[in-house]
Amino acid sequence: MERVVTANELAAIADEAMRTGRTVVGPVRRKERYFYEAVSRGADLALDFNYCVYSPRSFFLPSSETVLSYSIGTKEVKAAPATGGTPLLIMGVHPCDCNAVALLDAVFGSGVPDDHYLARRKDSIVVAVDCHGPCDQTAFCRDMGGNEAKEGFDVMLTPLNGGKGQAAERYLAAAATERGKELLAYNKVGKAPANADKDAAEKFREARNANFKKKLPYEAEKLPEILDRSYNSLLWQVTAKRCYSCGSCNLVCPTCYCFTVKDVPDLSCASGRRVREWDGCQLQDFATVAGGHNFRPESSSRLRHRIFRKGKWIKEQQGRMGCVGCGRCDRACTAKISVVEIYTQLAEER
Numbered sequence: 037m038e039r040v041v042t043a044n045e046l047a048a049i050a051d052e053a054m055r056t057g058r059t060v061v062g063p064v065r066r067k068e069r070y071f072y073e074a075v076s077r078g079a080d081l082a083l084d085f086n087y088c089v090y091s092p093r094s095f096f097l098p099s100s101e102t103v104l105s106y107s108i109g110t111k112e113v114k115a116a117p118a119t120g121g122t123p124l125l126i127m128g129v130h131p132c133d134c135n136a137v138a139l140l141d142a143v144f145g146s147g148v149p150d151d152h153y154l155a156r157r158k159d160s161i162v163v164a165v166d167c168h169g170p171c172d173q174t175a176f177c178r179d180m181g182g183n184e185a186k187e188g189f190d191v192m193l194t195p196l197n198g199g200k201g202q203a204a205e206r207y208l209a210a211a212a213t214e215r216g217k218e219l220l221a222y223n224k225v226g227k228a229p230a231n232a233d234k235d236a237a238e239k240f241r242e243a244r245n246a247n248f249k250k251k252l253p254y255e256a257e258k259l260p261e262i263l264d265r266s267y268n269s270l271l272w273q274v275t276a277k278r279c280y281s282c283g284s285c286n287l288v289c290p291t292c293y294c295f296t297v298k299d300v301p302d303l304s305c306a307s308g309r310r311v312r313e314w315d316g317c318q319l320q321d322f323a324t325v326a327g328g329h330n331f332r333p334e335s336s337s338r339l340r341h342r343i344f345r346k347g348k349w350i351k352e353q354q355g356r357m358g359c360v361g362c363g364r365c366d367r368a369c370t371a372k373i374s375v376v377e378i379y380t381q382l383a384e385e386r
């Protein structure tokens with residue numbers, strides 16, 4: 037199902053979603069930067085954003101959440117799971133982040149399904165907006181296949197006018213799921229695309245494809261093989277000398293999903309909450325286990341672990357790249373440690 041919709045109609049869809057009880061989240065400009073935030077008016081959504089500092093991950097996997105509450109009686113322990121929340125409409129998600137959402141869906145939907153994550157995803161609608169080109173010089177989404185999305189969204193918006201950094205007034209809205217079709221049909225907005233609209237969408241895609249350039253000197257499929265032969269490279273130690281183990285790269289990454297779980301008892305210790313919080317593999321104690329042993333005490337082993345996860349191990353587990361090339365980790369790193377540089381230097385090593 038395809039409709040041509042105006043920016044005002046998209047704002048009206050957001051307003052209607054709020055009226056019917058959904059939280060609407062999207063890119064909001066704060067000085068020179070954009071952040072995903074809940075809005076109170078559809079008109080506040082800045083769909084012409086370059087990139088959001090953080091990804092939409094926290095709306096599906098909060099940085100801290102109660103997963104159950106418990107009480108300890110004399111004969112039994114009672115536990116009540118806490119799932120659900122306000123249904124979401126997330127409007128303005130770029131293809132890289134859609135690919136990251138698709139990865140999180142695969143991770144939390146496989147093995148023992150994660151009811152907390154899945155309940156949030158089931159109640160959410162994701163409206164993606166396509167990019168004119170790379171959002172800045174750190175993005176290498178073209179290499180990682182993150183610049184085009186086939187999953188992780190319900191409706192894709194293709195701008196029909198405007199340009200990079202210029203708000204479009206009209207979009208081609210293509211529903212990718214039943215939820216997406218329902219969203220467009222329920223709101224009764226827009227009109228069927230004319231041939232001129234389809235041509236404009238095609239021109240946009242051609243220009244977009246020309247704008248995305250490769251940054252790696254090889255195809256990303258080779259990355260697992262390159263990493264395999266680089267496990268003992270000196271690069272890990274040399275690069276990690278600059279690393280502060282601050283975890284900022286984990287914090288901003290749309291595909292990081294590691295968490296820790298702890299019990300928070302009340303003062304009587306007769307009841308409490310089990311809380312899940314984000315964890316980060318670059319933090320010093322990430323791999324510390326009971327008894328105090330740390331499997332990755334050096335920052336070099338933690339850096340290597342992150343890069344292997346993103347470039348090899350997640351792909352082997354899930355069949356999808358663990359990195360979508362959004363460039364957020366490079367932007368966030370005060371030590372200027374760059375994933376693209378690491379991937380490039382490893383390939384140059386003999």
Ligand code: SF4
Nearest residue numbers: 279280282283285369
């Ligand atoms: S953001 Fe940079 S300095 Fe901080 S942990 Fe990551 S690589 Fe190290």
Ligand code: SF4
Nearest residue numbers: 289359360362363365
């Ligand atoms: S590793 Fe860096 S570039 Fe890759 S998805 Fe995470 S933040 Fe983006």
